[in-house]
Structure formats: structure tokens, C-alpha cells
Amino acid sequence: MKNPFETEERRAFRETVARFVEAEIKPFADQWDEDGEIPWELHEKVGALGAFGFGIDEAYGGLGFDDCFMRAAYWEEMGRCGAGGVPAAMGGRNISVAPIHDLGNEDLKMRVLPNVIAGRTGSSLAITEPGGGSDVANLKTQARQDGNHWVLNGSKTFITGGMKSDHIVVAARTGGEGLTGVSLFLVDHDSPGFSRTPLDRKMGWWCSDQATLYFDDCRVPATNMLGEQDRGFIAVMNNFNLERIGLVAQCLGMMKLCLAESIAWAQQRETFGKPMIRHQVIRHKIADMSARIDALEALVNQICWAVNESANGDDMPVAEISKAKFHATKALEFCASEAMQIMGGAGYLRGNAVERTYREVKVMAIGGGSEEIMRDLAVRQMGL
Amino acid sequence: MKLLVAVKRVVDYNVKVRVKSDGTGVETANVKMSMNPFDEIGIEEAVRLKEAGTATEVIAISLGVQQCQETIRTALAMGADRGIHVLTDDVLEPLAVAKLMKAIVDKESPDMVILGKQAIDDDANQTGQMLAALLGWPQGTFASKLTANGDSLEVVREVDGGLETIKISLPAVITTDLRLNEPRYASLPNIMKAKKKPIDQMAPADLGVDVTPRLETVSVVEPEKREGGVKVETVAELIDKLQNEAKVI
Numbered sequence: 001m002k003n004p005f006e007t008e009e010r011r012a013f014r015e016t017v018a019r020f021v022e023a024e025i026k027p028f029a030d031q032w033d034e035d036g037e038i039p040w041e042l043h044e045k046v047g048a049l050g051a052f053g054f055g056i057d058e059a060y061g062g063l064g065f066d067d068c069f070m071r072a073a074y075w076e077e078m079g080r081c082g083a084g085g086v087p088a089a090m091g092g093r094n095i096s097v098a099p100i101h102d103l104g105n106e107d108l109k110m111r112v113l114p115n116v117i118a119g120r121t122g123s124s125l126a127i128t129e130p131g132g133g134s135d136v137a138n139l140k141t142q143a144r145q146d147g148n149h150w151v152l153n154g155s156k157t158f159i160t161g162g163m164k165s166d167h168i169v170v171a172a173r174t175g176g177e178g179l180t181g182v183s184l185f186l187v188d189h190d191s192p193g194f195s196r197t198p199l200d201r202k203m204g205w206w207c208s209d210q211a212t213l214y215f216d217d218c219r220v221p222a223t224n225m226l227g228e229q230d231r232g233f234i235a236v237m238n239n240f241n242l243e244r245i246g247l248v249a250q251c252l253g254m255m256k257l258c259l260a261e262s263i264a265w266a267q268q269r270e271t272f273g274k275p276m277i278r279h280q281v282i283r284h285k286i287a288d289m290s291a292r293i294d295a296l297e298a299l300v301n302q303i304c305w306a307v308n309e310s311a312n313g314d315d316m317p318v319a320e321i322s323k324a325k326f327h328a329t330k331a332l333e334f335c336a337s338e339a340m341q342i343m344g345g346a347g348y349l350r351g352n353a354v355e356r357t358y359r360e361v362k363v364m365a366i367g368g369g370s371e372e373i374m375r376d377l378a379v380r381q382m383g384l
Numbered sequence: 385m386k387l388l389v390a391v392k393r394v395v396d397y398n399v400k401v402r403v404k405s406d407g408t409g410v411e412t413a414n415v416k417m418s419m420n421p422f423d424e425i426g427i428e429e430a431v432r433l434k435e436a437g438t439a440t441e442v443i444a445i446s447l448g449v450q451q452c453q454e455t456i457r458t459a460l461a462m463g464a465d466r467g468i469h470v471l472t473d474d475v476l477e478p479l480a481v482a483k484l485m486k487a488i489v490d491k492e493s494p495d496m497v498i499l500g501k502q503a504i505d506d507d508a509n510q511t512g513q514m515l516a517a518l519l520g521w522p523q524g525t526f527a528s529k530l531t532a533n534g535d536s537l538e539v540v541r542e543v544d545g546g547l548e549t550i551k552i553s554l555p556a557v558i559t560t561d562l563r564l565n566e567p568r569y570a571s572l573p574n575i576m577k578a579k580k581k582p583i584d585q586m587a588p589a590d591l592g593v594d595v596t597p598r599l600e601t602v603s604v605v606e607p608e609k610r611e612g613g614v615k616v617e618t619v620a621e622l623i624d625k626l627q628n629e630a631k632v633i
């Protein structure tokens with residue numbers, strides 16, 4: 001569909017990412033996923049495209065501008081690579097650089113950001129805990145001040161990029177219960193008292209290094225606090241918006257992949273004396289998938305426009321983003337399931353993109369805010 | 385050293401081309417278009433020469449419809465300094481392109497012109513050679529390695545059965561082969577910088593060139609469809625089919 005907000009630069013960037021995915025990721029995605037990791041070189045190659053620098057000043061290696069359409073284009077094209085673990089393995093930094101950039105002190109930003117944005121080092125965001133995922137306001141990890149340091153105790157889990165990241169943005173409790181007592185810290189991987197273990201038996205995202213992180217009297221310099229004490233919750237919530245748009249756009253790319261694979265298979269495979277694409281039952285599935293893709297694409301464009309407008313003082317479209325998140329994962333669930341039905345037995349075999357996409361529906365529907373939390377947030381935004 | 389690089393807008397190499405229903409040519413409506421891959425190699429080589437300090441300016445030239453500006457922008461995002469667009473909706477044959485290029489060379493006085501060895505749409509493989517003849521310049525075609533030494537160039541050429549190394553003097557015309565280099569991706573910072581780089585636009589008439597085609601396309605047809613294979617049970621059956629059906633033995 002033609003995008004009314006298209007510009008030459010947006011088109012050119014999308015094309016760059018699409019070509020990169022086609023040549024540098026797709027041919028290797030199966031093998032990397034089976035191997036359980038991607039080569040670090042890929043982080044640096046994607047860094048060289050400029051894809052990690054949105055919203056970051058040029059002084060810290062960033063682009064010096066932001067554009068939600070380009071962010072979405074990156075995630076959509078990555079979603080088409082056929083292995084969600086690949087962008088996930090690089091994606092810890094996408095959701096952690098904003099708090100470092102917006103809330104960190106000058107020395108810390110100069111030390112951390114240029115390397116992370118170039119892809120030479122990695123960073124992660126650590127919010128979710130073993131004792132509770134979606135209930136961010138009630139997180140249990142504690143931080144207490146000890147002279148010029150903060151001492152962290154607790155653990156975090158399902159942390160994307162957690163095994164390989166050099167820097168981790170950690171939400172910990174510095175004050176009383178509830179949302180007013182949470183602060184953010186930058187924890188370096190070599191901090192005393194920090195350790196981690198891999199979550200390596202996942203349903204999908206096999207090549208992504210999800211981890212559980214442990215903080216046992218983990219000491220970080222007081223200068224590593226990001227932003228004001230006890231004011232971390234709002235920063236976490238704000239950060240979720242762009243993460244969720246990325247996930248929605250990735251769903252769109254995965255849906256387009258499902259459709260393309262379905263069409264290719266239906267044209268090639270013959271049943272009952274004619275190509276599958278000539279059977280009405282298959283044609284209707286193609287139509288239903290395609291209609292959902294069109295609808296989501298239009299919604300993504302509208303939200304990207306609204307997010308860009310919010311830089312000029314408009315409100316962030318929080319309700320729309322929340323609704324788009326569960327709308328997208330439900331549409332992806334439909335498309336992945338229909339694609340599996342069209343592929344039949346061939347789709348059930350490991351080593352094809354539809355099988356993997358079907359397994360990866362759930363990480364999209366749970367990660368970055370579950371469908372249930374998204375619905376709740378959307379209704380709260382309606383003032384109910 | 386000043387470099388001119390030709391960049392042609394062609395049907396993307398991933399697109400499965402189809403013949404128009406009236407048989408007059410290849411369908412280009414609603415088809416993804418991109419820079420000719422051999423021209424990408426040309427831009428990459430020019431930008432590398434600039435990065436190495438050998439070249440001082442890289443100018444990307446495209447001839448054709450308004451959308452050729454996109455192709456020039458891609459070249460600018462890869463590192464070219466400025467663009468020249470000769471705007472025309474007419475069909476341009478290799479000789480017309482060579483004449484237009486010569487007129488631009490006369491204006492710009494470059495030290496080297498780099499072109500793809502051929503474009504992946506018409507596969508003519510003529511423009512570089514014609515341009516060299518019109519200019520009276522030496523040519524290094526099918527280049528797989530390029531080394532600049534002061535006033536001369538060492539060019540390794542891909543020829544039948546191996547590689548040929550020649551030394552030619554500047555100014556010269558170079559056409560690129562596949563193995564000359566691996567073109568870079570246009571990064572986002574460079575895409576944004578390309579937006580501010582100038583593109584001069586002109587018409588063939590401004591260059592005093594008549595681009596009227598000299599060839600007439602009689603017909604364009606799809607290649608014959610390959611029929612599916614069959615399995616034979618015995619050697620005797622195979623020989624029978626080769627003799628009586630395929631008639632090859």
C-alpha cells in the first residue's frame with residue numbers, strides 16, 4: 001500500500017535494511033537459530049547502517065534526529081528475516097539507549113553510548129523479575145546507598161541481550177512500595193556482585209541471548225544512577241512506547257513473510273489436479289491474511305505520524321500504541337496459523353520461516369507488555 | 385582526480401521480468417526499480433578511490449525519466465559528491481547515451497569515466513566502448529582490479545579463460561566487472577547527507593545531442609517454458625527417447 005507519509009529518505013532507508021536482511025541475514029538465519037547465537041560482527045554491521053542511533057545526539061554516535069517511520073521500517077524489515085531471534089539478539093540496545101541518553105550524566109554517556117550505538121558493545125534493559133513480570137510498579141530488586149555507591153540485591157529474568165550485554169539498565173526499588181519508589185541504574189557487566197545465567201531452552205528466539213541476572217550486593221557508583229531517585233517508573237513507562245511500536249512493526253513484517261511464503265507454496269504445490277492457489281479455500285485464506293496486513297500497516301503509519309507529532313508537544317498516542325500491540329499480535333497469530341495450514345506437513349518441519357514464525361507468535365504476544373496488560377492500559381487511557 | 389560514474393535505473397535484479405502483453409518490450413509499470421548492479425560497483429570503486437585520497441570528486445550521472453533522481457540519490461548516499469541528471473522520457477540506445485556522456489565529459493573534464501560493463505536490462509555491453517571511441521580515450525573494460533599510478537592506470541581485466549593486466553594512460557574509460565568490489569550499503573547518516581547534495585538537471589537538447597533511436601524493436605517474446613522432466617525405467621528407454629524424441633543421438 002502506498003504510504004501517504006513516504007519520503008525519499010524513508011524509502012531509501014527501508015530499502016537499505018531490506019537489502020541488508022536479504023543478503024546478510026536470510027541466508028544464515030536458520031543456521032544461527034539452530035546454533036543458538038548470531039556472530040557479533042552482525043551487531044557492528046547493523047550499527048554501521050545507523051539503525052541504533054535514533055533519538056541519540058551525534059556527539060554520542062547517534063543520528064542526531066528521530067523518525068518513527070524509520071524506526072518502524074527497521075523493525076518491519078527485520079521481521080521479514082524469518083528468525084525473530086536475530087533482531088532480538090541485537091535489540092537489547094534499542095530499548096536501553098534512550099534512558100542512558102536522556103537520564104545519564106555526561107561522562108557515562110560518553111563512555112557507553114558511542115560503542116553501543118556502533119554495535120561494538122551491547123546494552124540491555126532489565127525490568128522483569130522472576131517474582132512478577134507485568135507488574136512493574138511492584139518490582140522487588142532493592143538498591144541501598146552506601147557512601148558513593150549503590151548496592152543492588154535481587155534478580156531479573158527474560159532479559160533480552162542479557163548474556164552478552166556490557167551495560168544493563170536496571171530498575172530497582174530505592175523508596176517505598178509502588179510506583180513512586182523505583183530508580184534506574186546503569187550496571188556494567190564487570191560490576192562486583194553481578195552474575196548471569198542463560199535461558200537457553202526457549203520456544204523461539206533460539207539465537208537470542210535471553211538471561212536471568214543476579215545482583216548479590218552488586219556495587220555500582222552513585223554516578224551510575226539514571227535520572228532522579230525514586231522517579232524511574234515514569235521513565236520505564238515512557239520507554240515502553242517506542243519498544244512496543246517496534247514490536248508492532250516487527251509483527252507486520254512477520255505477517256508479510258507468512259503471506260509471501262504462503263503464496264509461493266500455494267503456487268507451486270498441486271492438489272486435486274490443480275495448483276493450490278486455484279482452490280477457493282486457499283484464496284480466501286490469502287485474502288484474509290492480506291486484509292489484516294493492510295489494516296495493520298495503515299495503523300502503524302498513523303501511529304508513527306502521531307509519535308513524530310508528539311515531538312512537537314502533542315501527547316504520545318499511548319492508548320493507540322497499546323491497542324496496536326495486541327491487535328498486531330492477534331493478527332500475527334492468525335496469519336502464522338493460516339500460513340501453517342497452507343504449508344501443511346511441510347510447514348511442520350523445522351528449518352522453514354513459517355514454522356519458526358508460528359513458534360515466535362507468543363514471544364510477541366507476551367514480551368514488551370502482554371496482550372492482557374495492553375488491553376488494560378488501553379482501557380485505563382479511556383479514563384475507565 | 386575527478387571521476388564521472390554512470391548509474392542506470394533498471395528493473396531490480398530480484399524481479400522476475402515479464403514481457404508486455406503487446407510484445408513491444410518488458411513490463412516496467414509497478415515494478416521495483418534499482419541501480420544497475422554493475423553501476424553500484426562503479427560508484428563503490430570511485431568512492432574508494434576518493435577515500436584513498438586518489439580521487440577528489442565523484443560525480444554520478446543518470447540519463448532518463450524523472451525517477452532517475454532516486455538512483456542518483458542512492459549514489460550520493462553511497463558517497464558520490466554531486467549528481468547530473470539528463471531528463472528525458474525517450475528510449476535511449478547505447479550510442480545516444482555515449483554521445484550524452486561525451487557532452488558531459490566535455491563540460492566537466494574528468495580524469496576517468498566509470499561505467500558498468502553492461503546494464504542488466506538490455507545487456508548491451510556497448511556504452512563504455514562507444515564513449516571511449518567518441519572521446520578518443522583508452523579503455524579498460526571488464527575491470528576486476530584497478531590501481532592508479534600517477535598519470536596511468538593498471539587494470540586487471542576479466543577475459544575468456546583468465547585475467548589480463550593492462551596499463552593505460554589517463555584520462556580513460558573504465559567498465560566494471562562483478563568482482564571489482566563489493567558495494568557498501570547506504571547508511572542512514574549518509575542517506576540524510578545525500579539529501580543536501582546538489583543534482584544538476586538538463587535535457588538532451590541542452591547538450592546538443594539528438595537521441596532519436598536508430599533501431600526498431602520488432603518483437604519481444606518470453607523464453608520458451610521448460611517442460612518438466614520424466615523418469616525412465618531402463619537404459620533402452622533412455623536411448624529410445626534420446627533418438628526419437630529429443631533427436632540428439
